[in-house]
Each structure stands twice: as structure tokens, then as C-alpha cells.
Amino acid sequence: MKQYTAQNLVIRPGNSTDPDVIVQVTPEEAGWETIHFQARRLAAGKRWSFQCGAHELAIVMLSGVVDVTSTCGAWQGVGARASVFDGLPHALYLPPRTDFTVTAATDCEFAVTWVASEVEHAPALVKPSDVSVEIRGGDHATRQINNIIPPGFPCQRLVVVEVYTPGGNWSSYPPHKHDVHVTDADGKLIQADLDEIYFYKIDRPEGYALQRIYTDAESPLQKAGYPIDAVVVARDNDIVLIPEGYHPVSSPVGYTTYYLNVLAGSAQSLAAIDDPQHAWIKGSYRSVDPRVPIYPVDACQIR
DSSP states (O other), X not given: OOOOOTTTSEEOSOOSSSTTEEEEEOHHHHTSSSOEEEEEEEOTTOEEEEEOTTEEEEEEEEESOEEEEETTEEEEEEOXXXXXXXXXXXXXXXXXXXXXXXXXXXXXXXXXXXXXXXXXXXXXXXXXXXXXXXXXXXXXXXXXXXXXXXXXXXXXXXXXXXXXXXXXXXXXXXXXXXXXXXXXXXXXXXXXXXXXEEEEEXXXXXXXXXXXXXXXXXXXXXXXXXXXXXXXEEOTTOEEEESSSXXXXXXXXXXXXXXXXXXXXSSSSXXXXXXXXXXXXXXXXXXXOTTOSSSOOOGGGBO
């Protein structure tokens, strides 16, 4: 078991000796056995090669365009947006035992994440037209969710979504958690046991977000004597770890907060429960913040 604090729940950029890695987290650093994650940059014409081994893997384009060649297929012109604040993403899912090379067609940034998998699903290119957009919450808890690899996607463990929180709003709110695998009497999944990362982008360089992580009596960490109750200041390109507990986010006035969520654990699911002290807030919303979606989105993609 690991004692998590406000200091070790956040990983700052520059923690890799590879100059093309913006920030990364390994399972050893995180204190879990699931998610590997890197945010990478490539200058136009440069290449990066990798072997999936016994892992399923996803590449999410943050900006720019790449070509990908692999032992299970090739894809040209993956990506389009100038930044995460300019449009919907492209992504590529690759199964275990795939060797691949990413070649930058333009200067670019992309996230890559991988988790252990015993099942080989087909590779899949996710285009912006495949990404459903959800406007969730209301009032000052209104936010935009881009479903990239949602529950039900043909993979074994990965779930990947993007979230935009306008300035002055909250997201992952009311606080929710997914740290115990729970089913009801009929076998329906009520809560999955998931590890999660938040990879942050802020629309202005001086911006930041605040994230609280706290456990309750049901948490395995808290039962073992390692409770979490921390508030983290997240800045551009930071990673925040969610090993257990509730984890709401606040976006300060004047700044739009983006984060890429990667989740993996006991199910390919987002099954979670709200903090019962704050669940009532869902019934109090009076309107939806008109600032979302933050860029034009086809109405057929919004649900």
C-alpha cells in the first residue's frame, strides 16, 4: 500500500529523460498495476516506434497530424485539430502484440496509453465523426465530455474520454468514485474498481485547476490505514493520479480546463457512485451553461 499526498498525486512535466516525452507515468510511479501513460511531442518528419507487447494501446491526437504504420495496418493523416481547444479528436486503438511507428506529418502532440490485455480485438481508427459529445450537469457544474473509447468499445480494459470545464465551473461533480467492484443482486455492475489519470491542458499558460481527492470508509486504502484527503493544483501538462476515492475538479474563472481521462481496472466501464453527502445537487440544476460545447459540434453528435 502507498500513502498518497498532494505532492505525489500530481506528476509534473519533464520527468522523463526522453526529450520527446512531455510527461509520463508508470505503474511503479503510480502505485498501481494498470495504466501506463505518456504525452509526447514530435517535430514534423520525426518518428517514434513502440511495441505493444502484452498490452492494448490507444493513441489520442492532441494536436497536429501523424501517419501510423504497424504490423496490423497503416493509417494516413491521423489528426487535424490545432490544439485540444479547437475541435474533436482522432484516436487509434491497437491490440496486443502490435509493433508500430508514428511519423509526424506536422509538428504534433499526442497521448499514448497502454494496459495489460489478454484479448486481441481488431485495431480501430476513431475519427471525430465517431466521437459522441455529451453535455453533462448543469449550472456551474456544466461540462463537455468527448467519448473516445467509451464503455462498450471493442477492447478489454481501456476507457478514454476528454472533458472540458468552462471557467468558474466544476466537473467530476457531484464528487464520484469507482474504487470497489460492486454488483447488485441481479449481477448489474453498480461500481467498478478503476484506476484513473487526469492529463491536463489549460487554455492560457498561467491557468490552473484545483482537484480534491478523498477516500471514505469503503476505500481499501482507507481500510488499510492509508486514507487520502488532498487538494492538488493542476497546471498545463500535469498528470493527476486517482488511485481511489472521490475526485471533483474546479476550473477557476477566466480559464477553460481540459483533461484527458484514462481509466482501467475491473471492468471496461465507467460505473461509479456519487458521494451521498452531495448527490442531492443533481436535482438542483436550473439551466445548462451556454459556453459548451466550447467549439462547433454537429448536433447529431450531442447526446
